Amino acid sequence: MIEHGKVKSTIEPEPITVDEHSVWVCSNIVPVEEISGEDTFSGFEYDMVQYSKDEYIKIINDKNQSLEAQLTDVQLALVEIYEGMM
Template identity: 45%
Template sequence: MIDYGKQRSTVKPDGLEITETKVFVYSDIEEVDESGNDEQPGFAGYEFNLTEYNKDEYIKIQAEKNTDLENEITQAQLAMCEIYEMMG
């Protein structure tokens, strides 16, 4: 993983870009409109955080997130069953 931190672009990025070997994740996308002055030009575009993953790394992270979500759903279902049993 490479965290490029805050980046800027005049083109609004998609949240996810997949290439043959890499995955780029764009997060916290915000529109920016700064007026310029005599010393520095203004900027109109987008600011965002950019993180690069290799494909295998990204797939592993997504699989771990899915496992975590499945575990949370199971725990919620068990808790609801206990509540129904207490009510019945």
């Protein structure tokens, strides 16, 4: 993972971009307009992180496993509530 920090661009970025080797994740995208003397910048500022494809797949897999565990916990809690109502 490479954190590129705050990035500015005149083009609004996609939240996730995949290229041949990397996955680029842009977050906290906000429009900005800066005036410095006679120069004006109109564009976007955002945080950008670059992952290798393998790294990103692992992150997504870990999140999926966590969500599946949480869903199972919710389902079990609902069964307990339902059984308590009977």
